[in-house]
Amino acid sequence: MDAVGRLKEKGVKVIFVLGGPGSGKGTQCANIVRDFGFTHLSAGDLLRAEIKSGSANGTMIQNMIKEGKIVPSEVTIKLLEKAMLENGNYKFLIDGFPRNEENRAAFEEVTRIEPEFVLFFDCSEEEMERRLLSRNQGRDDDNIETIRKRFKVFLESSLPVIEYYNAKNKARTVDAARPINEVFESVKIAFSSFDKKVHIE
Numbered sequence: 001m002d003a004v005g006r007l008k009e010k011g012v013k014v015i016f017v018l019g020g021p022g023s024g025k026g027t028q029c030a031n032i033v034r035d036f037g038f039t040h041l042s043a044g045d046l047l048r049a050e051i052k053s054g055s056a057n058g059t060m061i062q063n064m065i066k067e068g069k070i071v072p073s074e075v076t077i078k079l080l081e082k083a084m085l086e087n088g089n090y091k092f093l094i095d096g097f098p099r100n101e102e103n104r105a106a107f108e109e110v111t112r113i114e115p116e117f118v119l120f121f122d123c124s125e126e127e128m129e130r131r132l133l134s135r136n137q138g139r140d141d142d143n144i145e146t147i148r149k150r151f152k153v154f155l156e157s158s159l160p161v162i163e164y165y166n167a168k169n170k171a172r173t174v175d176a177a178r179p180i181n182e183v184f185e186s187v188k189i190a191f192s193s194f195d196k197k198v199h200i201e
């Protein structure tokens, strides 16, 4: 059986987590992992790890991230598939993917996995810019020049993907401009069909 077949046998469940740069995807994914037992896979984190690993694609990925561009789907999808297979879980939050129509169509063609829904964090550019400029995680792309390029790519390439899922009634939009705990209250409503994890002290 191939990799995707093995995931499907486990009853794989995928939620795509989308939103502009700095909208709070990673922050809210950590909350969802804690309370709903999902595994968080950030496409951006996987690409950054690939650069650090010294892979043959490292320099190409680094250059594209610095320019705020989207890495070719075949590279990102291979990393996502590998991460899903290496993980014992069957419930995944795929953060920052699909980022454009090419990502979306390629994932569908390669995996035939349809997301349960798409969580969309809606936030103004002004607020996202403020957050990114004070994030302080040493990311190469958190400088004003690259941030502006990332916003442009988000508007031109990523928003159409969200509109695609919206038209299929699969997008769940959350107002992400509010404080973290308020955003999570709305996220929890989107996840209400999933069992909550019981935390024992």
Ligand SMILES: Nc1ncnc2c1ncn2[C@@H]1O[C@H](COP(=O)(O)OP(=O)(O)OP(=O)(O)O)[C@@H](O)[C@H]1O
Binding pocket: 019, 020, 021, 022, 023, 024, 025, 026, 027, 028, 044, 096, 131, 132, 134, 135, 176, 177, 178, 179, 180, 181, 183
């Ligand atoms: N609701 C919020 N209110 C204020 N600050 C927030 C909120 N959510 C996240 N932040 C902060 O904003 C910054 C960006 O958040 P985060 O890294 O979660 O965004 P992201 O959507 O994953 O961004 P990227 O697309 O660049 O990876 C972080 O410093 C985080 O602590």
Ligand SMILES: Nc1ccn([C@H]2C[C@H](O)[C@@H](COP(=O)(O)O)O2)c(=O)n1
Binding pocket: 021, 042, 043, 044, 045, 047, 064, 065, 068, 069, 070, 071, 072, 076, 095, 096, 097, 098, 099, 103, 141, 150
């Ligand atoms: N599907 C993806 C996701 C991310 N990237 C690249 C380009 C992004 O600007 C960068 C950082 O992603 P983030 O951590 O902000 O989600 O990674 C991509 O090419 N394709």
Ligand SMILES: [Mg+2]
Binding pocket: 025, 026, 042, 044
């Ligand atoms: Mg992130």
